[in-house]
Amino acid sequence: MTDQKEVLLRVEDLCQYFGPTKAVDHVSFDIKKGEVFGLVGESGCGKTTTGRSIIKIYNITSGNIYFKGQRICAGTRSYREAIRAARKELKGCSDEKRKEELNKIIADNKAEIQKAKYDHKYSDREYSERLIRETHEKFKEMQAHTGSPEEAARIAKEYKDAIRVAKKTKLITKIQMIYQDPIASLDPRMTVREIISEGLAIRGIKDKEYIDNKVFEMLEMVGLVREHAGRYPHEFSGGQRQRIGIARAIIMEPELLIADEPISALDVSIQAQVINLLNELRERLGLTILFIAHDLSVVKYFSDRIGVMYYGNMVELAETEELFAHPMHPYTRSLLSAIPLPDPRSEKKRVRIIYNPIAEHDYSTDKPTLREILPGHFVRCNDAEEAKYKKEFGI
């Protein structure tokens, strides 16, 4: 069961606002190690912004993002709002006990802001220090039980190597992203070798032979050949360029790959090839994937769980089979109704459902939140809708 698996990424109450645009608004989900999590929704609903928030492109507005148990992003707006509210109340307050409480709220939230800023800035260093401590503990234990001098020497060497790796580890490079547009995302003035090895150079690796071999290995892994290394992006087809983008990501040995509509810009005939490649790499490299798409048909066969977004909100989240068997939110139902059916007779009868939020929901007083209606199946709804869904599914 996926439930038992380690959580690799946790997105907690993520908000990313651009002025008045709430691109992502209180979105929460987690991705377990080895899982493919599909994030689906129409253009402009906040999928890319979610992905870019995870790789720390932004100072997120509020919420937290944890990767491998380390907080890598933290927004401060909610803390600042709490301070502002407390200060306002403090002004007219004469009750000494309440004043004390309010001052404590202010101090606590100030401390949270400091912690958030620290984690955002130093998450790589913190993680590296944690690895060093863990390595040290592990080897101390091993050294305490060594027998022969040879064994002790071997362990001492292993220890030195493990510490060196721990010191160099940059947590954020373990998350890599591949992009929708394989033309815009590759620098036309760089050779394929330079593009693929750029991340290694940034990590301070200079050994030319090592780099060349790594590039060749990556090219072969994504179904290209080593002769391609000296060429430029314009010499390749769309599908091949996407393979170059994938090679550039996996050379960093990521644990989490964010694939942002990786096949939307490709011809239908080559879309399946790229999906197959990602599936193969997932198995081979033990990757965890956040797969972003604008429709459900692409993610259906590829994802273990799916999250559906609408206008910055997560509206439904469930295991793939469960979502297809029991779609609850009207927006999910409309997305499902857009998928062509393989059987021509059913396809003829397929009715397209149009989602109209104003007609569907009355959120004037009874406000919606994301709620667990069936085990692991979450839907954004208010009290009235929750009761309706539960009745419909006999819960």
Ligand SMILES: Nc1ncnc2c1ncn2[C@@H]1O[C@H](COP(=O)(O)OP(=O)(O)O)[C@@H](O)[C@H]1O
């Ligand atoms: N850097 C930015 N500045 C201002 N608005 C942005 C920025 N990036 C995205 N947006 C807006 O945020 C919303 C979500 O965009 P995006 O995450 O790209 O959606 P999707 O990937 O689902 O198509 C859109 O309204 C978009 O215009």
Ligand SMILES: [Mg+2]
């Ligand atoms: Mg996008």
